[in-house]
Amino acid sequence: MTSSTAGSAASSTSPPLPAAVLWDMDGTLVDTEPLWLRAETDLVTEHGGRWTLEDGLSLVGNPLIVSGRTIVERTGIRLSPQQVVDALLVRMVAAVRSAPPFRPGARELLEECVAAGVPAALVTMSYADLAGAVVDALPPGTFTTVVTGDAVVHGKPHPEPFLTAAARLGVDPSRCVALEDSVPGVASAEAAGCRVVAVPLHVPLDDAPGRSRVRDLRRIGLADLAHVAAGRTIDDADPAGVVVS
Template identity: 50%
Template sequence: MTSPLPAAVLWDMDGTLVDTEPYWMAAETPLVERFGGTWTHEDGLAMVGMGLEDAARVLQGAGVRLEVDEIVAHLTDEVMRRLREDGVPFRPGARELLRELREQGVPTALVTMSMSRMARVITELIDFDAFDLVIGGDDVTHAKPHPAPYLQACAALGVDPADTVAFEDSLTGTASAIAAGTVTVGIPHMVPLDGVGAHELWPTLDGRTVADVADVLARVRQEVDA
């Protein structure tokens, strides 16, 4: 028997849909060094999945003498420049699964802590109508790991979080999706997600199908009912 489709699938962007995390980290290092500080790879990893305003405050603590909104704008502009120069670096299997979801009529939302202007640039570069909804970090009152971004997405789509599946690659994002009540699939990329509480961990989206997504939702529902 085929498992029923989710009411919606909610996608994180950086590191989950597209491999932009290295772009962010590459933008952070010269910014800190410009103000005489040092920035390590480990420092960058600690910021993966963080809301941009929170990340900007961390950079201020590392010596960047700019206002929060100036830091956010600078980092966003640098990542967008890389996207324009290099194109959209999709994570393995992400574009294919997203297309299959759309072909089967499953509503989709992009839920990212990047600025909405950057998220919309990426969605416009996808060669099919990929998302019903885009929520950026500047569209929410509380950043991940707060559940607000995913709750806002579900409310806008008119779906119960428990009937949705969320894809995440970061600690903060996974915590946000779980707290919102979604069925959360972790796809580790820059940081491990063991022990965070994701309902399932997939090493990659490559080869995954809509049937796999539906099966995860069905399994979690059965566990909850039991």
């Protein structure tokens, strides 16, 4: 077991870099969950319903149509699930284009991947309009491919989104590292055979064999992800640095 500072895993022999880094969007790349909660609350209230923080957190990581269906079922508002999704997306795209809320360290880690020639994919259950608003806030070519919730048949926790991303990149999922903040997202990536770094934000993510966890993307770099891709795990519980085991 060794310890490293952020961005540089301690090892005399560095393992090969990941074949690709697969990024979740909401809650991982950008902290949009407060924006989603505000949009959900405003929409439900406008239609005579009630929506709580607990309700909003229960939707984290879900396919949007599942969230739309849940909102209708819980609140009884007179909209179809698709109408709920469409209305939420209008609000979310406007909010993200105004001020994309990137998580600390996310852009720096992306820049490191680009500089090293490691392809990055965005794998999100948000739809193309919202994903595009986030991607447009980054330098062109940051993401080699983008897989959105409206482009897959089965959303997270099904493995299809991550398998689709790996297939588009022409890489083995087992050589990819997925960054995720939600229970459905982690399940999806692990089912696809990816190595997972869980980055909890608004919901807790349990420890599990072979699963890495960090509190903050500023704590890790591409060298750490190389260790994860090689089958090791990382944890940043130690204040001195990331622990590789």
